Amino acid sequence: KQEVTQIPAALSVPEGENLVLNCSFTDSAIYNLQWFRQDPGKGLTSLLLIQSSQREQTSGRLNASLDKSSGRSTLYIAASQPGDSATYLCAVKGTGANSKLTFGKGITLSVRP
Amino acid sequence: GAGVSQSPSNKVTEKGKDVELRCDPISGHTALYWYRQSLGQGLEFLIYFQGNSAPDKSGLPSDRFSAERTGGSVSTLTIQRTQQEDSAVYLCASSLVPLRDTQYFGPGTRLTVL
Numbered sequence: 446k447q448e449v450t451q452i453p454a455a456l457s458v459p460e461g462e463n464l465v466l467n468c469s470f471t472d473s474a475i476y477n478l479q480w481f482r483q484d485p486g487k488g489l490t491s492l493l494l495i496q497s498s499q500r501e502q503t504s505g506r507l508n509a510s511l512d513k514s515s516g517r518s519t520l521y522i523a524a525s526q527p528g529d530s531a532t533y534l535c536a537v538k539g540t541g542a543n544s545k546l547t548f549g550k551g552i553t554l555s556v557r558p
Numbered sequence: 559g560a561g562v563s564q565s566p567s568n569k570v571t572e573k574g575k576d577v578e579l580r581c582d583p584i585s586g587h588t589a590l591y592w593y594r595q596s597l598g599q600g601l602e603f604l605i606y607f608q609g610n611s612a613p614d615k616s617g618l619p620s621d622r623f624s625a626e627r628t629g630g631s632v633s634t635l636t637i638q639r640t641q642q643e644d645s646a647v648y649l650c651a652s653s654l655v656p657l658r659d660t661q662y663f664g665p666g667t668r669l670t671v672l
Contacts, residue, residue, distance in 0.1 A: 479660065488562075488649055488663040489601075534601065545614070546591075546661065550600040 447472045451535055451549035458525055459557050466520040466552050468535030473513050476538040480509050480520050483532045483551065492533075493520070525556045560584065562664035564650050570670045571640055579635045579667045583652030590633050591653075591661060592625055596646040604648075607633065640671045 448471045458464050468478075477496045481489040493502045493509040495518070501510040508521040522529055534551040563582045571577050583590050592604040603617040607627040618624070622640075627633040637644055647668050651661040 481663075486668075488665040489651075491660045491662065494660050536601075545603045545606060545617070546593075547603070548593075548601040550598075 447475075447537060447539060447547040449535055449537055449547050449549040451533075451552050453552065454550065455553045455555070457555040457557060460525060460527060462525050462556075463521070463523050464525055464554075466522070466533050466535075466554070468518040468520070468549055470516045470518075470535075470537050470547075472539075473516050474540050475513065476540050478509075478511050478518050479536045479538070479546070480507075480518075481534045481536065483534060485531075489534065522554075525554075527556045527558050530554055530556050562650055562652055562662055564648075564664040564667050566667060567665065568668045568670075570672065572672050573642060574639055576636065576638045577640055577669065579637075579648050579669070581633045581635070581650030581652075581664060583631065583633070583650070584654075584662055585631075587652035587654050587662075588630070589653045589655070589659075589661075590627055591651045592633070592635050593649045593651065594619075594646045595649055595666070599646075601649070604635070637669075640669075642671050645669055645671045 450469045479494045480492045483489050495502050495511040506523040511518045532551040532553045536546040536548045565580045588609050590607045593601050595601045605625045606614040622638045625635045647666040649666045651663045653659040653661045
């Protein structure tokens with residue numbers, strides 16, 4: 446059974462800092478990995494999706510990497526801003542016809558002005 | 559274009575009552591998913607619909623939970639005889655192509671069972 450872990454559960458940084466959010470998963474047989482953002486009381490917004498054959502994806506100040514063999518992914522946020530404050534969730538999709546996503550519990554990020 | 563919508567946004571019910579939660583996916587998306595997000599439990603998969611195929615119900619926690627998708631579009635998640643442990647945010651997502659595509663999430667329905 447796939448398990449996804451995100452540590453720490455919460456993180457507070459000053460504005461402008463570059464930061465890395467970590468995600469680890471136990472079964473390396475994944476189809477893809479996705480990073481989501483969730484604001485309080487809202488649904489999830491997809492940030493980046495990395496296919497199993499890819500090593501990284503970039504969007505603006507965000508860069509996500511994937512090391513499938515070691516079961517790790519990182520989300521790098523450059524020059525953090527208070528508007529980046531949210532919960533960031535990592536999810537992996539298993540192989541095969543089943544499109545089920547397995548989520549981590551998320552990292553709640555607070556960027557202090 | 560319009561995103562995934564869910565209704566109601568909040569639902570408060572008494573223990574033992576039945577509830578129905580509705581999801582309108584993005585037009586044209588063939589795959590639809592239901593998830594539950596409980597405090598301290600993270601986000602768990604409930605059920606998945608793909609086109610006219612039989613749904614994957616492997617995540618439903620008990621036989622009190624059921625879901626249907628009519629006409630390949632709107633979906634309804636029904637919880638019968640609600641219990642306090644059913645209190646959670648129920649999220650719906652849809653995707654254009656199930657295997658490789660991004661899932662787009664709705665805002666969720668917050669269910670509180672008193």
